[in-house]
Amino acid sequence: MTTLSEQILSRAAGRPLRAGDMAEVTPDHCFVPDDTIALLMHHLERAGVTRLPHPERLGVFYDHFAPAETVEHATAHAEGRRFLKRHGVSRLFEVGEGISHQICVEQGLVRPGELAFNADSHTTTLGAIGCFGTGLGATETAYVWATGRIWLRVPTTIRVVLEGALAPGVAAKDICLALLRLVGPAGATYRALEFQGGAVAALSVAQRMTLCNMAVELGAKAALVPPDSAWPRVSPDAVYEREIVLDLSALEPMAALPGRVAPIADFGAPEIHQAFLGTCTNGRIEDLREAAAILAGRRLAPGVRMLVTPASRAVQSAALREGVLATLLEAGCVLTPPGCGACAGLHMGLLGDGERCVSSGSRNAPGRMGSRAADILLASPATVAASAVAGRLTDPRLLMESPA
Amino acid sequence: MRVSGSALVLGDDINADLLYPARYMGITQPERQAAHALSGLGPEWPARLAGHAVLVAGENLGGGSAREEAVTALLGAGVRLVVARGFSRLFFRNCINNGLPALACAGLPALDSGTPVTADLAEGWIEAGGARLAVPALPPELLGIIQGGGLLARLRA
Numbered sequence: 124m125t126t127l128s129e130q131i132l133s134r135a136a137g138r139p140l141r142a143g144d145m146a147e148v149t150p151d152h153c154f155v156p157d158d159t160i161a162l163l164m165h166h167l168e169r170a171g172v173t174r175l176p177h178p179e180r181l182g183v184f185y186d187h188f189a190p191a192e193t194v195e196h197a198t199a200h201a202e203g204r205r206f207l208k209r210h211g212v213s214r215l216f217e218v219g220e221g222i223s224h225q226i227c228v229e230q231g232l233v234r235p236g237e238l239a240f241n242a243d244s245h246t247t248t249l250g251a252i253g254c255f256g257t258g259l260g261a262t263e264t265a266y267v268w269a270t271g272r273i274w275l276r277v278p279t280t281i282r283v284v285l286e287g288a289l290a291p292g293v294a295a296k297d298i299c300l301a302l303l304r305l306v307g308p309a310g311a312t313y314r315a316l317e318f319q320g321g322a323v324a325a326l327s328v329a330q331r332m333t334l335c336n337m338a339v340e341l342g343a344k345a346a347l348v349p350p351d352s353a354w355p356r357v358s359p360d361a362v363y364e365r366e367i368v369l370d371l372s373a374l375e376p377m378a379a380l381p382g383r384v385a386p387i388a389d390f391g392a393p394e395i396h397q398a399f400l401g402t403c404t405n406g407r408i409e410d411l412r413e414a415a416a417i418l419a420g421r422r423l424a425p426g427v428r429m430l431v432t433p434a435s436r437a438v439q440s441a442a443l444r445e446g447v448l449a450t451l452l453e454a455g456c457v458l459t460p461p462g463c464g465a466c467a468g469l470h471m472g473l474l475g476d477g478e479r480c481v482s483s484g485s486r487n488a489p490g491r492m493g494s495r496a497a498d499i500l501l502a503s504p505a506t507v508a509a510s511a512v513a514g515r516l517t518d519p520r521l522l523m524e525s526p527a
Numbered sequence: 528m529r530v531s532g533s534a535l536v537l538g539d540d541i542n543a544d545l546l547y548p549a550r551y552m553g554i555t556q557p558e559r560q561a562a563h564a565l566s567g568l569g570p571e572w573p574a575r576l577a578g579h580a581v582l583v584a585g586e587n588l589g590g591g592s593a594r595e596e597a598v599t600a601l602l603g604a605g606v607r608l609v610v611a612r613g614f615s616r617l618f619f620r621n622c623i624n625n626g627l628p629a630l631a632c633a634g635l636p637a638l639d640s641g642t643p644v645t646a647d648l649a650e651g652w653i654e655a656g657g658a659r660l661a662v663p664a665l666p667p668e669l670l671g672i673i674q675g676g677g678l679l680a681r682l683r684a
């Protein structure tokens with residue numbers, strides 16, 4: 124018997140595969156976000172591709188620069204719309220509909236046991252429902268759009284065993300950061316992660332998405348949570364390269380700067396200027412609720428701005444219905460359209476020289492959100508909200524214990 | 528297949544955001560992308576890259592984003608070989624599929640920028656700083672993609 128990755132990739136290749144094998148696979152889906160659509164069209168045109176054999180397997184998401192903030196990006200959107208129409212690709216998710224990975228899971232575009240590619244590294248998120256999702260570059264995406272196939276190496280798997288239960292105020296994001304500290308930014312390169320153990324059953328889809336999303340920050344090719352009631356299934360005699368056991372009850376809220384991941388207390392409460400709640404890592408309704416629970420009846424600290432970017436229109440609607448948005452806005456937050464928002468520094472919410480942002484996203488390279496002379500601290504939604512209230516990086520448990 | 532040139536040396540964990548910031552995505556010509564190659568490290572880096580046909584890096588080169596401009600901007604700037612102690616999966620795939628030879632060399636010694644580097648992809652060695660190091664040769668499938676000029680060349684064939 125085999126790992127979840129071996130089971131899924133064997134189906135996609137039409138023959139039994141084991142870790143280390145190189146194979147041509149036929150994916151069930153191949154998506155592309157708007158930041159790569161111009162390059163994809165350019166490649167297809169240059170390669171003389173006039174017909175896409177499987178338009179029903181393709182899909183496009185206008186999420187990174189939506190609404191467009193430059194003429195160049197607006198033109199890429201416009202040319203993309205015409206191109207997709209010409210080629211009969213009907214799955215176009217427009218400006219304001221949300222981030223690709225969120226939409227894929229939320230709208231059931233992908234299913235357990237499927238193989239999905241997307242020209243975006245956080246495609247590992249799809250493993251939350253047992254779909255093997257992984258990123259591709261624009262050239263290989265063009266190749267898949269033109270042929271329906273691509274070469275792939277079957278990864279070895281690291282089994283991550285989660286035990287115990289998270290304490291109040293500790294989130295899935297803190298599990299990710301604890302793993303990042305343990306494994307390092309390249310510790311899972313070329314590997315798949317499989318999340319197992321007694322704690323997994325209690326994790327929501329939202330929490331599973333956060334876990335699988337950040338697997339790529341350890342270098343992973345894919346991350347899979349075994350689906351609750353569907354194929355593929357965990358096999359007792361699958362061969363794993365390595366096992367990591369994590370006791371969730373021992374975790375505490377964490378934060379990360381480039382090259383430094385630690386419990387919040389270790390950072391010495393640095394002042395913050397911007398708080399950002401959103402992204403494919405932590406922009407779901409569950410995340411907005413956690414932030415709202417802390418912000419209810421409170422105000423942002425003077426001099427702090429907090430941006431809230433729902434991961435999708437459905438998240439935004441739920442937040443509106445439940446009164447979560449009202450709580451966030453009354454506390455002083457700025458609501459932006461669903462999508463990637465400030466995450467990749469493409470539009471809205473850039474950081475200036477010397478500023479510090481606490482973000483619920485997954486990446487903090489210098490310059491990612493604007494100035495190279497700004498710091499991005501990664502943390503959970505509750506930590507983002509607590510820090511926005513205090514004006515400094517703050518353990519959310521401090522604000523949970525004392526009622527507003 | 529043998530490649531050589533003067534090396535520009537980078538450190539560990541140089542990720543895609545540093546190699547090619549997202550705000551320059553959407554430029555399709557590698558020659559134009561080259562103006563922004565390595566610019567995430569600072570505005571002086573695109574000029575520093577000029578004249579170096581070999582990029583040398585430490586662990587985990589190219590982590591993070593799937594953006595292939597991190598690779599094609601290097602090609603546009605004249606880079607013909609990338610050697611690193613380790614590569615992120617997406618950066619490595621983007622190198623191969625765009626026809627840029629990429630060799631992993633776990634025991635790569637510390638080198639100074641400007642050192643001449645030669646590598647043979649099929650035989651599996653790198654020569655730098657007076658020493659010859661054995662490295663895993665590229666599998667024939669991947670060498671075939673590079674020699675053919677990248678993955679998309681197959682569609683034109």
Ligand code: SF4
Pocket residue numbers: 187222243245402403404462463466467484485
């Ligand atoms: S939210 Fe951020 S990490 Fe996620 S797809 Fe968008 S830009 Fe990438």
